[in-house]
Amino acid sequence: MPAGHFISLEGIDGAGKSSHLEALAAALRASGRSVVVTREPGGTPLAEHLRKLALGEPMDALTEALLMFAARRDHLIHVIEPALARGDVVLCDRFTDATFAYQGGGRGFDRNVLGQLEAWVQAVPALAAGRLRQPDLTLWFDLAPAIAAARLAGARAPDKFESQSVAFFERVVQGYADRAQRDPGRFVRIDAEQAREAVLQDALAAVRNRGWVA
Ligand SMILES: Nc1ncnc2c1ncn2[C@@H]1O[C@H](COP(=O)(O)OP(=O)(O)OP(=O)(O)O)[C@@H](O)[C@H]1O
Numbered sequence: 001m002p003a004g005h006f007i008s009l010e011g012i013d014g015a016g017k018s019s020h021l022e023a024l025a026a027a028l029r030a031s032g033r034s035v036v037v038t039r040e041p042g043g044t045p046l047a048e049h050l051r052k053l054a055l056g057e058p059m060d061a062l063t064e065a066l067l068m069f070a071a072r073r074d075h076l077i078h079v080i081e082p083a084l085a086r087g088d089v090v091l092c093d094r095f096t097d098a099t100f101a102y103q104g105g106g107r108g109f110d111r112n113v114l115g116q117l118e119a120w121v122q123a124v125p126a127l128a129a130g131r132l133r134q135p136d137l138t139l140w141f142d143l144a145p146a147i148a149a150a151r152l153a154g155a156r157a158p159d160k161f162e163s164q165s166v167a168f169f170e171r172v173v174q175g176y177a178d179r180a181q182r183d184p185g186r187f188v189r190i191d192a193e194q195a196r197e198a199v200l201q202d203a204l205a206a207v208r209n210r211g212w213v214a
Pocket residue numbers: 011012013014015016017018019020151152155162192193194195196197199
């Protein structure tokens with residue numbers, strides 16, 4: 001059985017994560033891998049309920065962070081961990097870096113508290129004590145907020161975060177940059193301003209470089 005691989009896709013709203021998820025999944029499946037495509041917050045019935053609350057209702061930043069991590073725990077235990085144990089590839093549209101970027105960077109919430117929640121929630125039975133489940137690879141779709149906003153304009157009704165200001169998204173981008181700097185071996189930055197095909201090729205190259213796709 002092949003080893004499971006956990007790949008997260010990150011970036012601000014409108015950066016192009018969802019646009020490239022299925023093509024990445026198709027390339028992995030064509031290489032004979034079983035792929036689970038999922039998202040955060042969400043990915044289980046309970047976590048999807050929590051998503052609706054967290055994205056739809058105004059609340060203080062700690063409440064929001066607790067809902068995000070509660071959803072993450074349910075998702076990890078019921079979807080991600082079983083998939084990795086089967087040897088599948090998990091493609092996840094956002095994971096914990098998004099919490100650090102949005103709640104930490106965007107909302108200015110205490111990153112030490114987020115780090116404590118991360119340590120509780122991402123300690124899973126399959127890993128030795130002290131180790132946390134993290135993505136094996138994070139594809140960071142990096143795009144200037146003004147360009148992302150222009151791409152999203154008219155595409156759909158904005159949720160609570162999508163209707164935030166460009167300044168908010170500048171802080172989110174900085175939040176991603178901080179996380180990438182702390183974990184350079186896990187992050188691959190993709191220039192998401194490029195045309196779709198070039199973005200996809202860069203994302204595929206990152207997966208290919210790990211030897212996970214032919
Ligand atoms: N490389 C690209 N060039 C131009 N437009 C793009 C490109 N990639 C995606 N788009 C368009 O930009 C919009 C946002 O893309 P997408 O929905 O994939 O972003 P996202 O990162 O998933 O955003 P969200 O976090 O809000 O779900 C879509 O309308 C999509 O068609």
